[in-house]
Amino acid sequence: MSLSAAPSPPATPSAEPRPLPATVVLIGLMGAGKSCIGRHLARRLDVPFVDADREIEEAAGCSVADIFTFYGEAGFRDGERRVMARLLAQPPCILAAGGGAYMDPETRALIAGGAVSLWLKADLDLLVSRTEGRTHRPLLNQGNPRETLRRLMEMRYPVYAECDLAVTTSDEPPGRTTARVLAALEDHFGHPLLTPSPAES
Numbered sequence: 001m002s003l004s005a006a007p008s009p010p011a012t013p014s015a016e017p018r019p020l021p022a023t024v025v026l027i028g029l030m031g032a033g034k035s036c037i038g039r040h041l042a043r044r045l046d047v048p049f050v051d052a053d054r055e056i057e058e059a060a061g062c063s064v065a066d067i068f069t070f071y072g073e074a075g076f077r078d079g080e081r082r083v084m085a086r087l088l089a090q091p092p093c094i095l096a097a098g099g100g101a102y103m104d105p106e107t108r109a110l111i112a113g114g115a116v117s118l119w120l121k122a123d124l125d126l127l128v129s130r131t132e133g134r135t136h137r138p139l140l141n142q143g144n145p146r147e148t149l150r151r152l153m154e155m156r157y158p159v160y161a162e163c164d165l166a167v168t169t170s171d172e173p174p175g176r177t178t179a180r181v182l183a184a185l186e187d188h189f190g191h192p193l194l195t196p197s198p199a200e201s
């Protein structure tokens, strides 16, 4: 028996943390938490965070609601497709898409070609509770928002299901959801991701 003080190496060495290898696109319905969790995740990984809706607003010089009013939903979708293509050509970042972006076939193909899509999946009650009282989502500013969200779930969830990863969100602090998203990504990439900043809760 050796009396050496040197610790023996682990049977299976754990993988070294590596930088984010590809852009992560957060998809999901309005209120799922794409913008909120995206911001937390980017801070945790110390990579840029980009919110597609903010980029669209900057390019148009007005709010998403005004784009819908002046150019209609079709005009918004055209701008969204172009902005998503530009953002997907940038170095790896966390990209919060708007809820309808992944429904566009060209955008879906670009994401499948070089990014990782992660669906924040939420049930109807959670989406309603997280969106009520907010007025910046034109699709929910008319009619019955619960009914609109229910209809969008029916139309969109089968397409969202084409994504690479899905994480179910629940009524928990954003830090908990972020940790579960991070774990899903590390599992997908097969190695830990560099997290230079301390964990948030």
Ligand SMILES: Nc1ncnc2c1ncn2[C@@H]1O[C@H](COP(=O)(O)OP(=O)(O)O)[C@@H](O)[C@H]1O
Residues within 6 Å of the ligand: 028, 029, 030, 031, 032, 033, 034, 035, 036, 037, 096, 130, 169, 170, 171, 172, 173, 174, 175, 177
């Ligand atoms: N665990 C959680 N994950 C995501 N959002 C949460 C969570 N808990 C509370 N929220 C709140 O829910 C809202 C989600 O809105 P947002 O991030 O804009 O969604 P989206 O971009 O998907 O439409 C925010 O006000 C956020 O603070």
Ligand SMILES: O=C(O)C1=C[C@@H](OP(=O)(O)O)[C@@H](O)[C@H](O)C1
Residues within 6 Å of the ligand: 028, 029, 030, 031, 034, 035, 053, 064, 097, 098, 099, 100, 101, 136, 137, 138, 139
């Ligand atoms: O689901 C949609 O069609 C939309 C979602 C919104 O973004 P969030 O999902 O971030 O709220 C925004 O892009 C626009 O109001 C349309």
Ligand SMILES: [Mg+2]
Residues within 6 Å of the ligand: 034, 035, 036, 053, 096, 097, 098
């Ligand atoms: Mg958002």
